[in-house]
Amino acid sequence: MVIKEEKSILAESSENEVVTYDFPYTSRSEWDARPATEVLPLPTPVPYVKYPVRPAQERSKMKLLLVVLLIAMVVGVIVAVPAVMLSKKSILAESSENEVVTYDFPYTSRSEWDARPATEVLPLPTPVPYVVIHHSATPAACYNKQECKAAMKSMQDFHMDGRHWWDIGYSFAVGSDGVAYEGRGWKILGAHALYFNTVSIGICVIGDWTNSVPPAEQLKTVKALIAAGVELGYIKPDYKLVGHRQVRETECPGQAFFDVVKTWDHWSPFPASHEDLVNVPEISDDYKDKYLKKSVL
Numbered sequence: 001m002v003i004k005e006e007k008s009i010l011a012e013s014s015e016n017e018v019v020t021y022d023f024p025y026t027s028r029s030e031w032d033a034r035p036a037t038e039v040l041p042l043p044t045p046v047p048y049v050k051y052p053v054r055p056a057q058e059r060s061k062m063k064l065l066l067v068v069l070l071i072a073m074v075v076g077v078i079v080a081v082p083a084v085m086l087s088k089k090s091i092l093a094e095s096s097e098n099e100v101v102t103y104d105f106p107y108t109s110r111s112e113w114d115a116r117p118a119t120e121v122l123p124l125p126t127p128v129p130y131v132v133i134h135h136s137a138t139p140a141a142c143y144n145k146q147e148c149k150a151a152m153k154s155m156q157d158f159h160m161d162g163r164h165w166w167d168i169g170y171s172f173a174v175g176s177d178g179v180a181y182e183g184r185g186w187k188i189l190g191a192h193a194l195y196f197n198t199v200s201i202g203i204c205v206i207g208d209w210t211n212s213v214p215p216a217e218q219l220k221t222v223k224a225l226i227a228a229g230v231e232l233g234y235i236k237p238d239y240k241l242v243g244h245r246q247v248r249e250t251e252c253p254g255q256a257f258f259d260v261v262k263t264w265d266h267w268s269p270f271p272a273s274h275e276d277l278v279n280v281p282e283i284s285d286d287y288k289d290k291y292l293k294k295s296v297l
């Protein structure tokens with residue numbers, strides 16, 4: 001709003017005119033301007049203003065847009081941070097028919113080795129305090145995917161058809177090809193170490209390791225698999241590693257290999273034999289009774 005005292009509303013302020021604006025205004029004379037040395041007239045009215053002033057409505061739209069952007073950023077951070085944390089975990093997520101898995105070691109899921117479905121399953125209470133190391137004795141060591149798939153299938157057939165178990169007994173098996181093969185997996189109760197299945201994950205190192213030791217690549221994957229189990233929360237961080245012979249009368253996992261297992265981190269001399277099972281605190285009284293009565297052999 002301009003209060004015109006002499007010329008037009010937008011008349012130029014000059015020495016001879018008094019203009020009153022409705023906003024704070026300081027004329028040339030008031031800020032002690034030097035006179036211009038020359039002037040040219042500006043054709044008016046002008047179509048442009050160098051610093052365009054947005055209409056109030058547009059300004060409020062901009063404010064709204066900024067607020068929406070800010071909210072989107074905050075929501076984005078809230079959603080993205082847990083998503084990134086989850087995605088770290090999903091890198092090592094468990095394999096199953098419905099999940100995509102990527103381990104940082106070679107891995108073959110049940111469906112990839114054409115596993116037969118389990119006839120029945122029971123949940124394994126996790127995290128488990130023990131990892132039991134086995135060898136297969138038979139089948140012999142396998143050195144490529146084709147041989148190892150065949151080994152997995154023959155073990156599953158023997159366990160299901162010969163022993164009438166619900167599935168292959170082991171939680172996992174590892175071939176001399178350096179590949180981990182999914183057996184019952186992390187969450188299903190295994191059938192690999194009598195009276196000890198409820199407290200352990202059982203890993204079969206495919207081959208007969210009585211007189212020779214598994215190749216380095218195979219052992220590396222066994223260790224990586226155990227580490228993944230710990231990272232995923234299925235194996236206790238302070239787990240104890242034992243050979244099958246420490247919980248059952250058996251030569252498993254073979255003398256030569258057992259001598260290697262005894263050098264690994266987490267190997268525990270207890271239990272030393274199946275007679276110690278009654279002193280394993282994690283085994284339920286029910287299983288201890290079954291063991292003492294030898295109701296299942």
Ligand SMILES: [Zn+2]
Binds near residue numbers: 244250253
């Ligand atoms: Zn065994």
